[in-house]
Amino acid sequence: MSDDVAVLGVGMHPWGKWGRRFTEYGVVAARAALADAGIDWRAVQSVVGAETVRGGYPGYVAGASIAQALGWQGARVTSVYAACASGAQAIGTARAQILAGLADVVLVVGADAAPKGFFAPAGGDRPDDPDWLRFRVLGATNPAYFGLYARRRIAVHGDTPEDFAQVKVKNAAAGSLNPNARYRARVSAEDVARSPVVADPLRLLDICATSDGAAALVLSGLDFAHSHGVSEPVRIRAVSTVTPRYPRTELDLPDIATDSAAAAAPPGLGLRPSIAAAAYEEAGTGPEDLDVAEVYDLSTALELQWYEDLGLCPAGDGAKLLREGATSLGGRIPVNPSGGLASFGEAVPAQAIAQVCELTWQLRGRAGDRQVAGASCGISVNQGLFGHGSAVIAVR
Template sequence: MANRVFVVGVGMTKFEKPGSREWDYPDMAREAGTKALEDAGIDYAAIEQAYVGYVYGESTSGQRAVYELGLTGIPIVNVNNNCSTGSTALYLAAQAVKSGQADCALALGFEKMQKGSLGSTFDDREQPMMRHLLALAELQEFAMPPAPYMFGAAGKEHMERYGTTAEQFAKIGVKNHKHSMNNPYAQFQDPYTLDEVLDSKRIYGPLTKLQCSPTSDGSGAAVLASEAFVDKHGLAGQAVEIVGQAMVTDLASTFADRSAISLVGADMTRTAAAKVYEQAGITAEDVDVIELHDCFSANELLTYEALGLCPEGDGGKLVDNDETTYGGRWVVNPSGGLISKGHPLGATGLAQCSELTWQLRGTADKRQVDGARVALQHNIGLGGAVVITAYKPAER
């Protein structure tokens, strides 16, 4: 029988513009990891395994990062899964606890990024996104840089199919920038009007600069534990249970659909969400607060539909009816999301976990969602993988 898995400690750094702060990835990892351990009230010696995520860095950077917390000889696994790297580390740590291989595991993610749009590191071999890009180029004229091209193309397709408007996408940017005003960890904390979002630099399709996530430096961490560990250390009062979790990679439909929306992962999200809802015994209607992967505003709207918050094609209606902010049916990205909180690739999934843990504990300060009892996390990386996790407070 699988063990129950609980988040007992979380921590993160403030997300920063690359180069704006004098620190390196070991400093980031030490700060986030120490906060998570202190939050759990345990010493590093209690950690039996660690899974460390980063996208840009040399091999065994995970060991170097965790060595800031201690040197105990435990297994440390380096994880790289594009933008879903942090939640992949979380998934692996949860698997270790669920299977009984560890009673206490650490998931940690960090990123030290270059300024500007994402680029490739190795140019003497095929890029992992090449198949996706070639498939998309058959549907819409190719543009650079690749990431906003792909998500912008999906947004254009949604507009053509369902009549979604540029204003509806822009309203997501307005919402997330407004949410980030109350998040001290966010890279940006300034609000913008709808006109300011619409009038900012055009990137591709409906996307403008204020609807795109920035490159960021930062780190996040989570301590995961078994029920026996929670009981032994008296952590039930702060523990948050992972009640459902699934990772899904690209499906045949990703390419067979000949759709930009499928190429950016909508089917992966839909499939993973169905698995998680079944595991957790919930539906989308039971969820109170969501942290989802708004690398671009277009993806947030597409994800509303893939998660089952509304029928396909109705994402724009959710936006217009303010159903995804405070006072609506769900609060989506109370942290400000990737658009405003920032997106250090390896840390994003663990920052989402931190935010939702605080929300379910009722300790999210001015961002607190009243009465939050069920939380959902969505983290996607093209090429591709999506990880979705459902959380509830531990039974008391």
């Protein structure tokens, strides 16, 4: 398709807590991606940096900060901020530049040096931001929000804490096979059950950590890829960057409507289902075409919700799909073969790029012991504060 762009190279800095500046991680990932692509840094015509607001001024101008750290050579620079969706929107920006003919080769980088503990709201008071209102008016930090979400799944769909624990067990097993993951130990359901309660019913091992890390991609037009000797590159076929649609302006919750005759469900899709739907429409594909998925598992219960929002199963059947083994390595549609945020933790501007790195390795058939056999189509999805929703569909 004419709107495809090629993934020439991918690279990562392993996730962890290293105590260094985000640019150091970004340079490691960028150089790895350039080496993978066989591209000299001086041939890169544009750098798109996913921002990290916790990095101070260098983080706000992440594109230029990474370009400076690599050695200024005149490349166009762009910096993109969309909270947890920053990396996917950086990919969308790079893709647009390539398709517009503004650059043949674009380097996309996201890197973060995350603090320990909860992320503090940044940018001052934001009374028009539903997420800020949740933090400050309701006092619902992310773990409390995840706990409420899990409670809703228990009440509406009959999920159990044991189901949530199995998501962690699955992702930890995959992460144990990933050299870039921060947590590489397998865990059991008993390990999850013994971990401290954070926001009932979720325990410590149900919720992802905060991490340092970086990921990078080298993207190009297909003509450039072919001239560079890559005859069948992994291609990005769709990038969805959506916001909620009025009147469905809640950012994350499914319909709360009951069976009461007085309850009327608003029209249209909620935000989370619309993220994947927009990508499917652009790519001319659907959930039945997927071989692998990388989803934004801030908590174990949220991963189950993604199964449904991606159309992998009917609403309410996420836990059933998990129990059947369909989303495990070797299953019908493996989800988070990288190990997900359960194994990596959050390095906010890097994680959506890292998802596409994993899709690329899977579609190339180079994912090692976590390889999904015969993978030819994959999706990554995530969402960020203030209504940012993003998805990427990659094909081979």
